[in-house]
Amino acid sequence: MIRVNGLRKTYGEFPAVVGSDFAVDRGEIFGIVGPNGAGKTTTLKMLAGLVEPSAGTATVGTYDAGDPEMRRSLGFLPEESPLYEDMTPRSYLRFFADLYDVPRDVARERTEETLDRLELEHRERRLGDMSKGMKRKVAIARSLVNDPDLLIYDEPASGLDPLTTNYVLEFTRELAERGKTVVFSAHNLYHVESVCDRVVIMNRGQIVARGTVPEIRDEHGSTTYRVFTTVSLPDSDPAGEEYVTVVDDMDAVEAVREATGDAGGRVVDIRTEEPSLEDLFLDIAGRELESDPRAEATQ
Numbered sequence: 001m002i003r004v005n006g007l008r009k010t011y012g013e014f015p016a017v018v019g020s021d022f023a024v025d026r027g028e029i030f031g032i033v034g035p036n037g038a039g040k041t042t043t044l045k046m047l048a049g050l051v052e053p054s055a056g057t058a059t060v061g062t063y064d065a066g067d068p069e070m071r072r073s074l075g076f077l078p079e080e081s082p083l084y085e086d087m088t089p090r091s092y093l094r095f096f097a098d099l100y101d102v103p104r105d106v107a108r109e110r111t112e113e114t115l116d117r118l119e120l121e122h123r124e125r126r127l128g129d130m131s132k133g134m135k136r137k138v139a140i141a142r143s144l145v146n147d148p149d150l151l152i153y154d155e156p157a158s159g160l161d162p163l164t165t166n167y168v169l170e171f172t173r174e175l176a177e178r179g180k181t182v183v184f185s186a187h188n189l190y191h192v193e194s195v196c197d198r199v200v201i202m203n204r205g206q207i208v209a210r211g212t213v214p215e216i217r218d219e220h221g222s223t224t225y226r227v228f229t230t231v232s233l234p235d236s237d238p239a240g241e242e243y244v245t246v247v248d249d250m251d252a253v254e255a256v257r258e259a260t261g262d263a264g265g266r267v268v269d270i271r272t273e274e275p276s277l278e279d280l281f282l283d284i285a286g287r288e289l290e291s292d293p294r295a296e297a298t299q
């Protein structure tokens, strides 16, 4: 559905996106994660044809990103989505449906259905009087008025309370189940981990890891084992009534087992711990800091 090759954006001398390559399949939920300033929004805007790349290409289906025809089948949700404060959700969505030439009766049915699914109440209330979560839901509904195949969402759950965040993430999943392709950016790695099929991790304009979360884990992280014993060992820490030794591989687990037996104790439990995407990210970003691809350009 999306092919990105050597995509680069430079603002003046500053390279915001250093040269990205990735592909997104139809029906996939694809996450772009990274800290502030990583280049997520710039990447999404280039995909949506809102920012012109300085180099490289992005194609959506058979179109170049930015082709007016492509934009008709795209729903873009900006990070900040100012709404017309005096309009109601219904009048606002009707206004956008008109812009896309969606027939009135189709638009009415579509927007009511979307608002039902998003459980948006107070549809006749002024947008200016709505909560942040309600406004975000209206902005999401706006991205769907033209029934696009591709949704590009910039921080869809940014600033929302946990309940609304869950709603929005569940809704994203539902969209993919209905055959839509969703590309979204997030700071919060848990959001990405719970919803995305595949992710890229960006840092300082560059993709520093990619794949499914388990793949990234295999490549960049390691499993740790927590061995709980009834006796204290040289490297163990107290853990309630027991002691715990944390090790990195199965040979070390065996060594702890032997040492426990030698000390007259027994192993009560062995728990494995997978690094979360957050741990992986901190690890990868930490390493990247030592080799910032943009450092030379900004010095």
Ligand SMILES: Nc1ncnc2c1ncn2[C@@H]1O[C@H](COP(=O)(O)OP(=O)(O)OP(=O)(O)O)[C@@H](O)[C@H]1O
Pocket (backbone or CB within 6 Å): 011, 014, 015, 016, 034, 035, 036, 037, 038, 039, 040, 041, 042, 043, 079, 187
């Ligand atoms: N129009 C612009 N002019 C100059 N620099 C820009 C412009 N837009 C973005 N940048 C810079 O490019 C870099 C990447 O910005 P971008 O908004 O893509 O990052 P981001 O990952 O989306 O960050 P955030 O999570 O804070 O939204 C930042 O250093 C930003 O200051």
